[in-house]
Amino acid sequence: MRAFVNRNARSVEEAVALAREATLAGRSVAFAAGGSDLLQLMKDHIPSRAEAGEPDVLVNLKGIAGLDRIESAGDGTLRIGGLVTLSALVGNALVRERFTALAEAAETVATPQIRNVGTVAGNVAQRPWCWYFRNGFPCFKAGGDRCFSAGGENQLHAIFGGGPSYIVHPSDLAPALVALGARFRVAGPERERVVSGGDFFVLPRQDALRENVLADADVLIGVDVPAPAAGTRSAYHKVMDREAWTHALASAAVVMVMDGDVCRSASIVLGGVAPIPWRVPEAEALLAGERVTAELAREVGTAAVAGARPLAKNAYKVPLTRRVVERTVLALAARA
Numbered sequence: 109m110r111a112f113v114n115r116n117a118r119s120v121e122e123a124v125a126l127a128r129e130a131t132l133a134g135r136s137v138a139f140a141a142g143g144s145d146l147l148q149l150m151k152d153h154i155p156s157r158a159e160a161g162e163p164d165v166l167v168n169l170k171g172i173a174g175l176d177r178i179e180s181a182g183d184g185t186l187r188i189g190g191l192v193t194l195s196a197l198v199g200n201a202l203v204r205e206r207f208t209a210l211a212e213a214a215e216t217v218a219t220p221q222i223r224n225v226g227t228v229a230g231n232v233a234q235r236p237w238c239w240y241f242r243n244g245f246p247c248f249k250a251g252g253d254r255c256f257s258a259g260g261e262n263q264l265h266a267i268f269g270g271g272p273s274y275i276v277h278p279s280d281l282a283p284a285l286v287a288l289g290a291r292f293r294v295a296g297p298e299r300e301r302v303v304s305g306g307d308f309f310v311l312p313r314q315d316a317l318r319e320n321v322l323a324d325a326d327v328l329i330g331v332d333v334p335a336p337a338a339g340t341r342s343a344y345h346k347v348m349d350r351e352a353w354t355h356a357l358a359s360a361a362v363v364m365v366m367d368g369d370v371c372r373s374a375s376i377v378l379g380g381v382a383p384i385p386w387r388v389p390e391a392e393a394l395l396a397g398e399r400v401t402a403e404l405a406r407e408v409g410t411a412a413v414a415g416a417r418p419l420a421k422n423a424y425k426v427p428l429t430r431r432v433v434e435r436t437v438l439a440l441a442a443r444a
Contacts (some may be wrong), residue, residue: 110153111389116168120175120295120329123167125327127325128297130165139164139327141170141191141227144218145234154242156235167327175329178203184335190293190328191231194281196420198223208332209342209361213284216346218353229328232282232292233320236275237355238265248273248316262419264357267426268382273312274419275383277319278355282309282342283379285385287361290333296326309384319383337368345436346429356380358429360412362436363393369441371395376412376437381429388412391433400441409434 117123138156140146149156155220156163169175175189179202186207188197197203197214204211214284217223217231218274237248238257238434246252255273257265265274286305310318322328332365336342346359359379365372374395378386390413409430416426 110150110162111227112150112163112166114166114168116171117346118171120172120300122326123169123172123327124295124297126165126167126292131401135164136162137165137167140166140168141230142193142225143230144222144226145230147258148358148363149235152242153233153244154313160236162288169327171421178296181332186333188228188331188333190227190330191345194223194226194231195220197228197281206340207288207342209287209344209363210281210282210333210400213280213346213359213361214350215429216359217280217346222353228281228331231279232285233322233328234278236319237278238256238275242273244286248312249275260381261421263421264303264355265419265422266370266382267413267416267418267422268378269311269384269385270419271313273316273383275312275319276355276380277382277384278311278342279385280346280359280379283361283377283385284342285331285333286385287363287375287377288333288336289375290331290340292328293330293332294322294326296323296331300329302332305385308389312383329378336363337365339372341359341366341440343436343440343443345432345439347432350364351353358425358432360429360436361385362433362440364400366438366441369399371398371400371441374437376408376433378412378429378433381416388433395437400437402438404436405434405441408437 130137175191179187194214240256241249292303292308342363344361345355361377363375374392391408412433
């Protein structure tokens with residue numbers, strides 16, 4: 109780990125100003141919240157923010173009041189501060205009752221010790237865990253000119269949306285938030301802005317260096333999740349290659365608005381299989397206005413993987429993802 113300067117911000121405005129000041133001076137910046145991934149990136153000399161490289165300046169957000177709160181607005185919107193820990197999400201009664209997929213996603217992350225310090229913003233904006241990127245290879249994500257996984261060890265890589273890089277987005281919260289229609293609150297040098305879940309994440313073909321729209325002086329300060337419609341049920345199901353401290357081989361966040369045993373509308377977002385949370389509208393459309401049966405759930409699962417393009421060593425993700433979607437849809441329809 110190389111030497112860096114630590115700056116403690118007391119407000120969002122000060123955090124952005126400190127980051128802007130550093131970037132104008134030609135110094136790279138990283139924002140520190142929980143720091144569970146950031147410190148590992150720094151120890152391994154891996155860029156923490158796209159083109160910025162290893163940080164010269166660390167802007168500490170922990171002293172900013174209010175970013176660690178979970179609140180319900182008057183219209184039922186759930187407002188989640190960027191510094192809310194994953195454990196706080198798991199243990200919040202309102203989140204678990206009305207935004208179940210989010211609580212279920214949070215409790216699948218890593219270990220209890222990491223969930224106690226890991227934050228919502230950190231989980232959503234973490235960098236890829238591709239073994240080539242994490243081990244210093246000059247790949248697209250590190251500013252290089254190739255994706256080593258394309259013809260190499262790609263067992264854990266993308267079957268949707270790949271090229272030129274085939275990383276998968278590592279966040280468990282991200283698919284759940286997108287499925288729930290979340291909006292991301294971003295503070296930057298110009299103004300605070302709100303970005304929809306569908307626009308927040310960036311495919312490699314749009315920008316091979318980035319996974320989201322955050323610029324070097326931008327900070328994710330919170331997430332707003334709209335109030336669910338009457339009859340809404342949601343769930344998150346994740347398959348891993350071991351019990352804990354690992355990322356999804358495949359996962360699905362499913363939100364269904366039910367009227368009795370009929371699904372009025374649905375949102376299905378996949379994790380662990382694409383460089384961004386991967387929505388499957390064709391599968392969603394099959395559920396709209398239909399009674400959920402085992403046969404229909406199988407059709408939905410098949411539709412969810414219709415566009416898959418596996419690499420040489422990850423074709424197993426296609427049937428795995430199909431079954432994850434099928435099982436989650438069926439379980440959710442049966443949930444009281």
